[in-house]
Amino acid sequence: MNEQQAALEDAVPRTASETIIAVRSVTQAFRSDKSTTTALQNVSLDIRSGEFLSLVGPSGCGKSTLLRGLSGLLLPQEGQIEFRDTPLRGPEPEHIGLIFQDARLFPWKTVIDNVLFPTVLQNRNTAESRSHAMELIELVGLSGFEDNYPHQLSGGMKQRVSIARGLIQRPEVLLMDEPFGALDEFTREAMGLELLRIWEQTGVTVVFVTHSIDEAILLSDRIAVMTPRPGRLAELIEVELDRPRDENVVDSPEFVRLRRHIRDQLVESQSGGRR
Amino acid sequence: MAFEAPPVPRRHGGTVTTLVSRIGWILIPLALWEVIPRTGVVSSSTLPPFSDVTAAAMRILGDPESYEHISTTLTEVLIAFVIVVPLAVISGYLIGLNSYVRSILEPIVSFFVGVPKSIFLPLLILALGLGFTQKVAFGVLQAVFIVTVTMIAGMREIPDGLQEYTRTQRASRWQDFWHLYRPAVTPVVVEGVRLGMIYTMTGVLLAEMYASRRGLGQLIAAHGTRFDIESLLAVVLIVAVISIIINVALAAYGRRVGRWRTG
Numbered sequence A: 001m002n003e004q005q006a007a008l009e010d011a012v013p014r015t016a017s018e019t020i021i022a023v024r025s026v027t028q029a030f031r032s033d034k035s036t037t038t039a040l041q042n043v044s045l046d047i048r049s050g051e052f053l054s055l056v057g058p059s060g061c062g063k064s065t066l067l068r069g070l071s072g073l074l075l076p077q078e079g080q081i082e083f084r085d086t087p088l089r090g091p092e093p094e095h096i097g098l099i100f101q102d103a104r105l106f107p108w109k110t111v112i113d114n115v116l117f118p119t120v121l122q123n124r125n126t127a128e129s130r131s132h133a134m135e136l137i138e139l140v141g142l143s144g145f146e147d148n149y150p151h152q153l154s155g156g157m158k159q160r161v162s163i164a165r166g167l168i169q170r171p172e173v174l175l176m177d178e179p180f181g182a183l184d185e186f187t188r189e190a191m192g193l194e195l196l197r198i199w200e201q202t203g204v205t206v207v208f209v210t211h212s213i214d215e216a217i218l219l220s221d222r223i224a225v226m227t228p229r230p231g232r233l234a235e236l237i238e239v240e241l242d243r244p245r246d247e248n249v250v251d252s253p254e255f256v257r258l259r260r261h262i263r264d265q266l267v268e269s270q271s272g273g274r275r
Numbered sequence B: 001m002a003f004e005a006p007p008v009p010r011r012h013g014g015t016v017t018t019l020v021s022r023i024g025w026i027l028i029p030l031a032l033w034e035v036i037p038r039t040g041v042v043s044s045s046t047l048p049p050f051s052d053v054t055a056a057a058m059r060i061l062g063d064p065e066s067y068e069h070i071s072t073t074l075t076e077v078l079i080a081f082v083i084v085v086p087l088a089v090i091s092g093y094l095i096g097l098n099s100y101v102r103s104i105l106e107p108i109v110s111f112f113v114g115v116p117k118s119i120f121l122p123l124l125i126l127a128l129g130l131g132f133t134q135k136v137a138f139g140v141l142q143a144v145f146i147v148t149v150t151m152i153a154g155m156r157e158i159p160d161g162l163q164e165y166t167r168t169q170r171a172s173r174w175q176d177f178w179h180l181y182r183p184a185v186t187p188v189v190v191e192g193v194r195l196g197m198i199y200t201m202t203g204v205l206l207a208e209m210y211a212s213r214r215g216l217g218q219l220i221a222a223h224g225t226r227f228d229i230e231s232l233l234a235v236v237l238i239v240a241v242i243s244i245i246i247n248v249a250l251a252a253y254g255r256r257v258g259r260w261r262t263g
Helices: A002-011 A063-071 A111-121 A127-139 A155-167 A185-202 A213-219 A247-251 A253-274 B016-039 B050-062 B064-097 B099-113 B117-128 B132-155 B162-168 B173-210 B216-225 B229-257
Strands: A019-031 A036-048 A052-056 A078-083 A096-099 A173-177 A205-210 A222-227 A232-238
Touching: A019 A063, A019 A205, A036 A063, A036 A078, A036 A205, A036 A232, A052 A063, A052 A213, A063 A096, A063 A173, A063 A205, A096 A155, A111 A127, A111 A155, A111 B173, A127 A155, A127 A185, A155 A173, A155 A185, A185 A213, A205 A213, A213 A247, A213 A253, A222 A253, A232 A253, A247 A253, B016 B050, B050 B064, B050 B229, B064 B099, B064 B132, B064 B173, B064 B216, B099 B132, B117 B132, B117 B173, B132 B173, B162 B173, B173 B216, B173 B229, B216 B229
Parallel strands: A052 A205, A052 A222, A096 A173, A173 A205
Antiparallel strands: A019 A036, A019 A078, A222 A232
């Protein structure tokens, strides 16, 4: 019996198809005095272990709401979100990290102390975590800035610190809410490519919210296109561009085709929604 | 690796030139204080020269009887201060924690800041007599509202989004207080405490001048009624030096804990 099971498991190839987070028929509405806004309507989605998944859509399509749901900050009103087959009941900082658009660093802590903060909360600030933090600071390209305060860093550098902090607990999943949205165009593209390198080196699953179609195509394995009012999942697109990718991929025929396809998809759903 | 240029760190504090000119701005009035009575423009019984006043201050400091006055005042100030700081910091924290509570109570506390506390002095004497307790109570009354208001303002210093961040880290209430609120408000609180110290001293000295048997305030008032301007100014000098030292120390500490705000 055991041998049989082992044989069966061996037969299954360990690809990136294993589901790490499952979103099951999630509906989320926000009520104000006058009206109810359906931020998410019956959204289902399997996030595969190790993949880079982007959530794309215009403002109000519920992508940030979905990300908050995945982080455990927001519990779904209907349906449920499962992390490794267990429903999420709240934030799981050791398994799921969340990166915000603004870096949200502690201004009174140095770079290294910001990166170490999650381990301090868990009472696990050891010599080992310190050397891990130094590795992460090197990974995000900030070696030499360990003892600087956030106000001495540029926007892009702050966001690098935030990413290093997000990785300190070795989470399986990193959720990113428009992490480069506040950066200028050039820094944004450079940070995206750096993120790909970090993602490849750590093997972390990334769920990336953006309203930039180009950014989504450049980075992702799959793109979940979302449409507003009510927030729905319109389409899941596999991006079949070779890796490693660089900025030149933007001009490839496949990239251009995908960009047009996603744009059409969004335009169509918007005009459809107005009927 | 390409970076955007990090912001150039701002330079603070003084160069040698600013230090020299600052000393000049202190020395010039003192020199005038010395010269004017000696030239006879102002009679030296009305304004004794600085050197005479300094000598008198030294004499007072050398007199063992003076220590009773100094220690009385400093003890009153210290006790009032030890009551004010936790009282104001805790109430400011509780008021500032919740925006609804803050919207109701903050205007009320600010209203009390605007009321001159000296009008309550006769009332305090009737209630508490002329002794130690009344001085401390008046010191507390002078300072507690202004420090509370500062603390409430400090609670707004919590950088945006950090509360949500600590929530993603499952921080407990205590961890939030220790890692988020405490460091964020400390520079503001130290500034409030520095203000509080000034107000507490004012309160204690005022109460002593008004009616007291001991203390530096009483000494000033006593010299005044005897028209002993030299001794009066000598005590004023002593009080000024003591408060400047306390003030400078607190300000230096405030700059140290607030380094992260400016660099």
